[in-house]
Amino acid sequence: MAVSNLTDSDSSTFILSGIVGLESAHVWISIPLSLSYIISLLGNSMLLFVVGKEQTLHKPMYLLINIGTSTSVVPKALCIFWFNLKSITVGGCLTQTFFLHAASVMHSAVLVTMAFDRYVAICNPLSYATILTNARIAKLGLVGLIRAVLFILPMPLLLSVQPFCANHIIPHTHCDHMTVAKMSCGDITVNRLYGLVIALVVIGFDLMLIALSYGLIIRAVFRISSKTAHQKALNTCTAHICVILSSYTPSLFSFVSQRFGQHVAPHIHIILANLYFLLPPMLNPIIYGVKTKELRDKVGKYTCKM
Numbered sequence: 001m002a003v004s005n006l007t008d009s010d011s012s013t014f015i016l017s018g019i020v021g022l023e024s025a026h027v028w029i030s031i032p033l034s035l036s037y038i039i040s041l042l043g044n045s046m047l048l049f050v051v052g053k054e055q056t057l058h059k060p061m062y063l064l065i066n067i068g069t070s071t072s073v074v075p076k077a078l079c080i081f082w083f084n085l086k087s088i089t090v091g092g093c094l095t096q097t098f099f100l101h102a103a104s105v106m107h108s109a110v111l112v113t114m115a116f117d118r119y120v121a122i123c124n125p126l127s128y129a130t131i132l133t134n135a136r137i138a139k140l141g142l143v144g145l146i147r148a149v150l151f152i153l154p155m156p157l158l159l160s161v162q163p164f165c166a167n168h169i170i171p172h173t174h175c176d177h178m179t180v181a182k183m184s185c186g187d188i189t190v191n192r193l194y195g196l197v198i199a200l201v202v203i204g205f206d207l208m209l210i211a212l213s214y215g216l217i218i219r220a221v222f223r224i225s226s227k228t229a230h231q232k233a234l235n236t237c238t239a240h241i242c243v244i245l246s247s248y249t250p251s252l253f254s255f256v257s258q259r260f261g262q263h264v265a266p267h268i269h270i271i272l273a274n275l276y277f278l279l280p281p282m283l284n285p286i287i288y289g290v291k292t293k294e295l296r297d298k299v300g301k302y303t304c305k306m
Contacts (some may be wrong), residue, residue: 109144
């Protein structure tokens with residue numbers, strides 16, 4: 001079947017073309033992609049295992065286990081690169097759109113919870129155990145999940161009512177909301193506005209809360225006279241700051257390039273989008289392993305046992 005000439009009989013299927021302009025290099029691109037995904041799975045699985053085993057690690061700062069976004073994207077991308085399996089049902093495409101964007105919003109909520117955790121640990125350490133109980137952490141997680149579902153569910157619903165006519169070829173490795181919307185032959189103004197508002201609300205609001213937490217932390221740190229205490233307080237925030245940078249930087253670059261980079265090559269858009277979904281899950285366990293002695297010691301303990 002020629003993918004460039006789909007007819008109405010193909011109305012239940014989309015074609016994911018992969019990285020446009022780099023089709024001949026798909027096999028080579030799949031090598032770092034698959035290695036990064038394996039590192040992500042191993043690192044997050046180890047983190048999940050160790051945190052589950054150790055009661056002392058049941059804190060928000062150790063609950064950043066995020067393989068939802070990469071798992072929503074990478075397996076299908078590898079099917080395209082290795083086996084040329086480019087077709088995806090419309091239902092599968094909309095489901096992928098929901099899960100990858102919902103996982104991203106949930107990840108952002110976890111970053112906010114971690115910032116609150118660091119604020120309480122530094123500014124109110126004596127009440128840490130009573131403020132951040134397991135029940136309260138669970139409630140914060142539930143709020144983040146509900147927010148993700150409520151914010152993202154309209155995206156596939158808006159896409160489901162769009163007419164796609166004869167153009168079912170998606171120039172991407174996965175079904176991103178705006179990439180799929182641009183394939184429509186109807187009016188996508190609502191899709192554009194909704195995607196923009198959600199991105200600004202989620203990223204803007206969450207970054208504002210994180211900045212507020214760190215503003216209060218910095219104020220509290222400067223009130224401490226001891227330089228040793230300064231260093232200790234700031235060291236507890238280093239890992240979280242690195243995670244924030246690794247999470248939001250690719251997201252912002254991808255968002256800006258997709259909406260305002262009309263003259264950027266298509267393969268740059270696609271690579272940036274894939275980095276946004278792949279880098280944070282891969283880097284987070286590494287960052288915490290390097291920067292957090294408590295977690296590093298526990299991982300070493302269980303590694304030696306194995």
